[in-house]
Amino acid sequence: MHGGNDACGARAVARCTELGRAPYSQMEGGLFRPYLGPSYRATCERLAQWMQDAGMATRMDAAGNLIGRYGGQSPDAPVVLIGSHIDSVRDGGFFDGMLGVVLGIEAVAHFARQGKRFPFALEVIGFGDEEGSRFPRGMLTSHAVAGVLESPDPDMTDCMGTATLATALREYGLDAKRMHMASRRDDPVVAYVEAHIEQGPVLEAEGHALGVVSAIAAQHRYRVTLCGMAGHAGTVAMKLRRDALAGAAEIILAVERVGRAGGDGLVATVGSLEVAPGAANVVPGHVAFTIDVRAGTNATRDDAAREILHIAHQVAKRRGLGMDVVLQQDLDATPCGPRLTDLMKHAVRAVTHTPARLLVSGAGHDAMVMAHLAPVSMLFIRCAGGISHNPAESVTDADAGLALRAMTTFIGLFERRFG
Numbered sequence: 001m002h003g004g005n006d007a008c009g010a011r012a013v014a015r016c017t018e019l020g021r022a023p024y025s026q027m028e029g030g031l032f033r034p035y036l037g038p039s040y041r042a043t044c045e046r047l048a049q050w051m052q053d054a055g056m057a058t059r060m061d062a063a064g065n066l067i068g069r070y071g072g073q074s075p076d077a078p079v080v081l082i083g084s085h086i087d088s089v090r091d092g093g094f095f096d097g098m099l100g101v102v103l104g105i106e107a108v109a110h111f112a113r114q115g116k117r118f119p120f121a122l123e124v125i126g127f128g129d130e131e132g133s134r135f136p137r138g139m140l141t142s143h144a145v146a147g148v149l150e151s152p153d154p155d156m157t158d159c160m161g162t163a164t165l166a167t168a169l170r171e172y173g174l175d176a177k178r179m180h181m182a183s184r185r186d187d188p189v190v191a192y193v194e195a196h197i198e199q200g201p202v203l204e205a206e207g208h209a210l211g212v213v214s215a216i217a218a219q220h221r222y223r224v225t226l227c228g229m230a231g232h233a234g235t236v237a238m239k240l241r242r243d244a245l246a247g248a249a250e251i252i253l254a255v256e257r258v259g260r261a262g263g264d265g266l267v268a269t270v271g272s273l274e275v276a277p278g279a280a281n282v283v284p285g286h287v288a289f290t291i292d293v294r295a296g297t298n299a300t301r302d303d304a305a306r307e308i309l310h311i312a313h314q315v316a317k318r319r320g321l322g323m324d325v326v327l328q329q330d331l332d333a334t335p336c337g338p339r340l341t342d343l344m345k346h347a348v349r350a351v352t353h354t355p356a357r358l359l360v361s362g363a364g365h366d367a368m369v370m371a372h373l374a375p376v377s378m379l380f381i382r383c384a385g386g387i388s389h390n391p392a393e394s395v396t397d398a399d400a401g402l403a404l405r406a407m408t409t410f411i412g413l414f415e416r417r418f419g
């Protein structure tokens, strides 16, 4: 196909769609492509064919990632990695992860058609496990590539109860004890670039096709329990109550208020609430809920979390409730490489003719693991309604074409900066 970037954007969307059904999916009437399953093998074979057609040499690394290499001007040239993930959640969308892999192939095809070689090699990498939808651990394979894989349990069983990690790898001729050999620590990897659907509604709401990720969010997740006094809803007078749920309600509204007041990608959510005893005629004596706080920097997250917990303590004290807080998840922010972010902003501006919208990724991505290896850059692509992890995921041909142009422009700018 020589129809320029718009036709290639359409081809990228068509390829993702093709990979959404059997044999590339192992779920009737929807997409499920778990790491190292039969659908994974079929998908890797199809992707490898497209990589070879685009002028790349293909291989599978020790962690089961698919890699296509388009050599640089010299055999020992540094490497720019372009990628995302091949696996999907159960009943997922066609574009989560796969669009980034397929756009990487299109970007290389674009340069191969011109016979263009860079002072660096371009390698397109499809990560095998990002979602953790088969084994109870996500981002296993980017950890291996980044050289930060702490020996995974080879005996962990998959969600279907049919295989362990060791047996699943063995079917691919791979060895759980050698997964860490996928590490690129000793290679001159100079950048990792990932294009991904936004998985949120901001770009669409603001009328942007593309966005540039400044950082992947820092996250704190707490479990809070409030202990009051259960009692008869008809007989315990209002001012004698210690209602744990009414206290939780006050705290939940404070979580929302603090989240709304912040900048820097701050979001704060109470997503789960359990009430005991949970009967219509009983004053709630016991409530447990989660607080999830994310932001573009650790400092913004920490300030917001501190303020929320301060308010929660005050509410509990005033209402005579016992309160217990456990920090369940603590993830640092991953800033994208500032120089790469600048180049990506230039690239997006050049192709969309509007200033690039910078945003924080509230969701985790392989890029946050790859940042242990090299500076990373992420390009976000608008998806309809912000819907993801859902068969209704949708991206337009035109937006995919713009994303491809932004990526090829970025690589051109990187070459100039690189020289």
Ligand SMILES: [Zn+2]
Binding pocket: 085, 096, 097, 130, 196
């Ligand atoms: Zn994804």
